[in-house]
Amino acid sequence: MAIRVLILIEGHNSNGPPYVQAAQRLGLHPITISADPTQYEYISAGRIESLRVDTDDLNALIRECSRLCTTYDVVGITCPTETFCVTVGKLCRYFDLPGPIPEYIERCCDKFAQRQLLAAAGVPIPAYRLVASGTDVQSSAAEIGLPVIVKPAVGRGSRGVRLCRTVDEVAEHTTYLLGGKHIWPSSPRILVEEFARGPLYSAHILGSEVIGICAADFGPLPHFVYRQFTFPAVLSDDEHERIADVSLKSLRALGLSWGPTNIELRWTKLGPVVIEVNPRLAGALDSNLVQLAYGVDLAAEHVKLVIGEESDLRRSHSLSAATRILIADRDGTVDSIDGESRAAAVPGVVDVKFEIEPKTSIVMKGDHRDCIGYVMAVSPSHAETEVALQRAVDLMSWSITPFPKLGG
Incomplete structure (x- = not known):
């Protein structure tokens, strides 16, 4: 009998391992196809089979997958990152x-x-304008009313996203986006959006079933770098139902009825407002919280869909889980990190990780790349989880020496 293979198009140092592990538990042989497999540490560390192919070349991928089909029983193709979801679909x-x-x-x-389709379907979203020049950005900001969010029309990980409170900040960020510092995956197009105020939530969905809703929190503005995730969010039955209803209405508007989606919303004075729909699983930290809180392995259930099996989203338990993300607060050189083992010993803490080492150079980006570590905890109640999380964070420390000033 031919070996059953799951093909993964590219990898991801955070989301990749759960997909590989899920495939192996389901009796599949995972093969990663990547333009550069060496960029994924878990592939070499786990001796995961990989092939080097230009993943931007669809014809090259078809040829390689066809070759694999002559040797293996290729039962599914997927990817652990949004960048290649369209390619996977093709x-x-x-x-x-x-x-x-x-x-x-x-x-x-x-x-x-996305916003056009959501608006046409009556899904509540912030006011927005699409622009391609600096002059249009400023006029759109004036029409919507300050403060506004200025961001690329295509992108991920909050790269290039900023809250602009004044006309000068709008001009400054527009210059950054259009002045060659921001890397565009396609022709430069900028969205200017109303700043929706209120608590932030994230709905985790597989197919057309809302698995749960997570509360989220950002670090200091004007950037949007996640600081904490708490699952499940503390909501009334009515609030949960309204968020779930708006989320499913969003999926219908976008034609998304298969696979994982993650929807970001804010609860404003008018109720839930959709900020963004992502046609993928959320990051590994969110998915880990779902598994800790409910016992549902999102990566494994997604893989089941990919290979034509039925997913099982039944909860095996109900706990409260949360992650605190550690964020760099300055540019400079890391002098020391401390407290990882002490934090890990706190009752309720299940994972602690520093993603930096002494002598590492830190240059803040104002997006997800500013994350330098995290702490994850779980317990029977939200209050207990929050206490464990804070105790662990208080035991951790790091120091960063600013870079010498030029001419200093």
Whole structure:
């Protein structure tokens, strides 16, 4: 009998391992196809089979997958990162395998197209304008009313996203985006959006089932760098129902009825407002919280869908889990880190990790790349989890010496 293979298009140092592990537990042999497999530490560390192919070349991927089909029983193709979801959809269509509809994924990843579809379906979203020049950015900001969020129409990880409170900040950030410092995956297009105020939530969905809703919190503005996730969010039954209803309405508007989605919302004075729909699992930290709190392995259930099996989203338990993300507060050189083992010993703490080492150079980006570590805890109640998390964080420390000033 031929070996059953799951093909992963590219990897991800955070989301990649859960997919590999899920495939192995399901009796599958995972093979990662990547333009550079060496960039993923877990592939070499776990001796995971990988192949080097230009993943931006669809025809090259088709040829390589066809070659694998002559040796193996290729039962599914997927990816652990949003960047290649459209490619995966095209490959699944070519090889007649279960997968997302590429056209729907493509328009969802275009934030302007996404907003147009959501608005047409009556989904509550912030006011927005699409612009391509600095002059248009400033006039759009004036129309919407300050403060506004200025961000790329295509992108992820909050790269290039900033809250602008004044006309000068709008001009400054527009210059940054259009002046060559921001890397654009396509032609530069900027979204100017109303700043929706209120608590932030994230709905985790597989197919058309809302698995749970997470509360989230950002670090200091004007950037949007996640500081904490708490799962499940503390909500009334009515609040949970309204967020779930708006989330599912968003999926119907975008034609997303297969696979994982993650929807970010804010609870404003008018109720839930959709900020963004992501046609993928949330980051590994969020997915880990879902598993700790409910016993549902999102990566494994997604892999089941990919290979044509039925997912099982039943909860095996109900706990409270949370992650505190440690964020760099300055540019400079890391002198020391301390307290990881002490934090790990706190009752309720299940994972602690510093992602920096002494002598590392830190240059803050104002996005997810500013994360330098995290602490994760779980307990029977939200209050207990928060206490454990804070105790662990208080036991950890690090120091960063600022870079010498030029001419100093």
